[in-house]
Amino acid sequence: MATLTVPVEEKKKKKVEQEALITGAEAIAIACKLANVDVVTAYPIRPYDTVMQYISQLKADGEMDCEYIVAEGEHSQFEIVKHASVCGARVFCGSSGVGWMYAMEALTVTPALRVPMVAMVGNRALDDPGAFGVEHNDALAVRDLGWNLVWVDSAQEALDTALIAYRVAEDRRMFVPVALSCDGAFLTHSQSLVKIPTQEQVKEFLPPYNRGDLLLHPDNVISVAPQVNEDWVMEIRRQNFQVTERAVSVIREVYADFERIFGRKYGNPFFEEYMTEDADVVLLGMGTMSTPVRVTIRKMREQGLKVGFVRLRWFRPFAGEELAKTLRRFKAVGVIDRDFSFGSPHLSGVVATEVRSALYPGDGAKPPVLGFICGLGGREVTLPDVEKMAEITLEAGKGKSQPLTQWIGLRG
Amino acid sequence: MGQLFAVEIIYRGVFQKTLAKGICRGIVLAAHEEGKPGISFGRYGDSPERNGIPAKSFAIVANDEQTLEAGMAQYEPKQVDVAVVLDDTLCKGAESWGWYGLETVNKTIKPNGTMIVVSLQDPDSLLHTIHAKPQPYKLAVLKGIASFSGMWVYKDDHTDVRVLGAIAKALPELVSLQSIEKFIKDKLKNDLKVTSAHVAYERFSTIEVAPGTGNTEEPFHFDLPGWQALRHGVSVDGVTDRGGAYADPVTGQLGGFRPGRNDKFKKYTTRTMRPVVNFETCTKCTLCWLNCPDASFDVTPDGTYDANLEACCGCGICEAVCPVSNCITMVNESAFQDNASQWEAFRKDKAGYTVWLKTVVVPVGERSHGFRYRGQYKEQIPAALEIAKG
Numbered sequence: 001m002a003t004l005t006v007p008v009e010e011k012k013k014k015k016v017e018q019e020a021l022i023t024g025a026e027a028i029a030i031a032c033k034l035a036n037v038d039v040v041t042a043y044p045i046r047p048y049d050t051v052m053q054y055i056s057q058l059k060a061d062g063e064m065d066c067e068y069i070v071a072e073g074e075h076s077q078f079e080i081v082k083h084a085s086v087c088g089a090r091v092f093c094g095s096s097g098v099g100w101m102y103a104m105e106a107l108t109v110t111p112a113l114r115v116p117m118v119a120m121v122g123n124r125a126l127d128d129p130g131a132f133g134v135e136h137n138d139a140l141a142v143r144d145l146g147w148n149l150v151w152v153d154s155a156q157e158a159l160d161t162a163l164i165a166y167r168v169a170e171d172r173r174m175f176v177p178v179a180l181s182c183d184g185a186f187l188t189h190s191q192s193l194v195k196i197p198t199q200e201q202v203k204e205f206l207p208p209y210n211r212g213d214l215l216l217h218p219d220n221v222i223s224v225a226p227q228v229n230e231d232w233v234m235e236i237r238r239q240n241f242q243v244t245e246r247a248v249s250v251i252r253e254v255y256a257d258f259e260r261i262f263g264r265k266y267g268n269p270f271f272e273e274y275m276t277e278d279a280d281v282v283l284l285g286m287g288t289m290s291t292p293v294r295v296t297i298r299k300m301r302e303q304g305l306k307v308g309f310v311r312l313r314w315f316r317p318f319a320g321e322e323l324a325k326t327l328r329r330f331k332a333v334g335v336i337d338r339d340f341s342f343g344s345p346h347l348s349g350v351v352a353t354e355v356r357s358a359l360y361p362g363d364g365a366k367p368p369v370l371g372f373i374c375g376l377g378g379r380e381v382t383l384p385d386v387e388k389m390a391e392i393t394l395e396a397g398k399g400k401s402q403p404l405t406q407w408i409g410l411r412g
Numbered sequence: 413m414g415q416l417f418a419v420e421i422i423y424r425g426v427f428q429k430t431l432a433k434g435i436c437r438g439i440v441l442a443a444h445e446e447g448k449p450g451i452s453f454g455r456y457g458d459s460p461e462r463n464g465i466p467a468k469s470f471a472i473v474a475n476d477e478q479t480l481e482a483g484m485a486q487y488e489p490k491q492v493d494v495a496v497v498l499d500d501t502l503c504k505g506a507e508s509w510g511w512y513g514l515e516t517v518n519k520t521i522k523p524n525g526t527m528i529v530v531s532l533q534d535p536d537s538l539l540h541t542i543h544a545k546p547q548p549y550k551l552a553v554l555k556g557i558a559s560f561s562g563m564w565v566y567k568d569d570h571t572d573v574r575v576l577g578a579i580a581k582a583l584p585e586l587v588s589l590q591s592i593e594k595f596i597k598d599k600l601k602n603d604l605k606v607t608s609a610h611v612a613y614e615r616f617s618t619i620e621v622a623p624g625t626g627n628t629e630e631p632f633h634f635d636l637p638g639w640q641a642l643r644h645g646v647s648v649d650g651v652t653d654r655g656g657a658y659a660d661p662v663t664g665q666l667g668g669f670r671p672g673r674n675d676k677f678k679k680y681t682t683r684t685m686r687p688v689v690n691f692e693t694c695t696k697c698t699l700c701w702l703n704c705p706d707a708s709f710d711v712t713p714d715g716t717y718d719a720n721l722e723a724c725c726g727c728g729i730c731e732a733v734c735p736v737s738n739c740i741t742m743v744n745e746s747a748f749q750d751n752a753s754q755w756e757a758f759r760k761d762k763a764g765y766t767v768w769l770k771t772v773v774v775p776v777g778e779r780s781h782g783f784r785y786r787g788q789y790k791e792q793i794p795a796a797l798e799i800a801k802g
Contacts, residue, residue, distance in 0.1 A: 021440055021441055021444075021452070128646045185453075189453055190484075191437065191451060191452045291484050294485075295481055380487035383485060383486075410639060411637070411639060
């Protein structure tokens with residue numbers, strides 16, 4: 001009889017992953033379908049809107065079953081999913097640039113209410129001036145509020161990370177939202193070949209959303225979000241703080257399980273290292289700038305210049321201890337910020353400031369951290385731009401003093 | 413480093429977006445059959461969602477992943493092996509929607525690369541409008557009208573696969589006809605389309621365009637200022653010229669009104685059609701002038717209305733509101749070589765203008781782009797298929 005039983009491994013192989021030529025936005029829409037999202041709210045703004053288009057198409061084609069609500073603005077868009085999530089629905093939402101900002105009131109209350117919403121932020125410059133291009137300040141605006149923030153650099157990673165985001169957000173130890181940040185145009189609008197996981201794999205990876213005793217339901221008599229005063233707020237904030245204490249280990253756990261089920265390896269979930277093993281200095285940045293950086297590094301390596309790259313994925317939680325341990329290995333760090341933080345210490349971008357802060361505690365080496373502001377408003381981070389930043393960082397690594405903040409690729 | 417191939421599809425926003433995207437998908441998926449990795453993407457800033465705006469889609473394919481990544485490291489290809497122009501009115505220029513000057517249609521073609529234009533014109537007549545280029549390239553015409561294929565309300569006319577067949581002939585190193593045919597069979601599941609691609613492949617031929625051949629006009633351009641030269645507060649200089657009367661080219665008499673206009677914002681290549689005015693039938697009713705959304709009509713010294721072609725985006729509202737049946741007619745932009753004033757030409761030579769009108773406005777009321785009534789496109793399909801058959 002035993003010979004008739006098909007081994008579990010064999011069964012898995014039969015349901016093979018399909019490959020499709022799709023954009024990053026389409027990849028996220030497919031992740032929503034695979035995650036069997038219950039409620040989607042939409043309001044158009046580029047570049048996020050391609051996701052809502054694809055989801056509406058999946059629904060129209062009968063491939064996806066969900067409530068699809070076109071709200072009258074981003075504020076309502078995020079309010080509706082917040083309420084749906086409290087009632088036990090798995091939800092998806094998203095926006096870009098000033099649309100994300102228009103939803104800000106809803107965004108601020110979402111983590112405190114312990115809503116495991118997954119939102120896609122199609123990174124876009126903040127108006128004015130009206131522009132479609134990528135800048136990270138939109139998503140970064142919620143960095144202090146209890147949201148988890150993750151950046152990806154390929155359509156495949158967007159799909160996978162969307163699934164990971166649901167698992168992380170809906171983990172009972174977490175119950176906080178995840179914003180999946182995708183660079184406008186470079187990622188949202190470029191089509192590449194993506195492996196689409198099977199429904200069985202996703203089912204195994206992502207258990208149903210169970211809100212437990214926090215479910216707003218007549219059978220579970222609770223009231224959510226009453227007015228409180230100073231007697232309550234600090235304790236509530238401490239609960240969210242507890243989540244951030246757990247976040248790093250939960251995320252690590254989820255990535256390990258992702259690798260087990262889907263077979264794709266992301267290594268360290270928090271940051272990816274490229275040619276860092278023997279590097280003298282590294283550049284560090286988030287999102288699709290990784291492409292020109294990797295290409296430039298390969299070229300510089302041919303000339304014997306030992307430059308590496310660290311691509312930060314999760315900005316919240318910020319894996320400070322681990323990142324610091326890694327960065328202390330190098331003689332200098334050049335942080336490329338696709339954002340600005342006017343008036344910040346040393347007038348650097350958001351990421352450079354965080355990296356310096358991460359390196360400060362302890363007795364370990366404190367390599368100079370140079371801040372570069374580059375690629376704002378969707379401007380191309382060119383190969384010569386990257387080379388220039390790498391050269392400046394190499395100089396700093398040799399002990400030569402360099403300005404702490406420089407604007408690269410700017411018309412003078 | 414392996415070989416990198418780049419193809420760009422130049423098209424009109426909205427109407428041809430799906431068509432352009434479909435062609436790029438076809439290239440990438442067919443090349444994938446041959447084991448070559450690739451990606452496709454749109455030129456983001458072009459705003460392909462906006463009506464009639466010149467836009468670009470790209471397909472990049474390489475022999476290996478690292479070479480592909482080197483190609484992807486650029487915002488968009490600086491040089492392409494093949495450029496496909498889906499609407500011959502784009503031969504005048506394909507600038508982005510921000511109108512940062514005029515971008516020539518053949519700008520990115522590599523030396524000895526190929527430009528394929530979907531058109532009913534022959535290559536030589538297209539070269540009257542295509543700007544001259546210092547390097548040689550090849551030019552091919554794929555016979556056809558500007559296709560809306562892929563828009564949900566219009567029928568498929570096989571332009572997508574005909575272009576793919578032509579690309580396989582122009583650049584067999586990128587993708588073979590066999591791979592194109594396999595892609596069509598597997599993904600589009602349409603045997604007739606396989607035949608269309610094959611026929612386009614068989615009939616494809618190019619002419620050599622020598623350096624300097626074509627329209628020698630200096631393309632309109634201006635330089636972007638540095639941050640220190642920019643006004644602060646996201647503000648730009650307004651148009652201080654309030655406009656006023658201007659001279660009749662024959663009598664020299666001042667009259668009429670021409671508003672001041674932004675000298676950095678010229679809409680030359682937005683148009684697929686332009687209004688042609690018969691000044692003799694004009695009743696001076698003012699409706700075109702009142703209804704033009706871009707205030708592009710100049711009031712002439714003799715009280716008629718002249719569509720100023722630096723300001724006109726070719727929307728056709730003037731034609732629609734004009735109460736006279738044979739006064740304003742929208743005519744395919746490819747019939748014209750310049751943007752000069754029609755009224756001045758009329759004033760200088762009335763008889764000549766009348767003859768010119770007859771040659772240009774033929775047949776009256778037939779639009780080359782856009783449609784006058786429901787079902788018009790469907791009626792045109794048999795004729796388009798005849799053209800495709802050659």
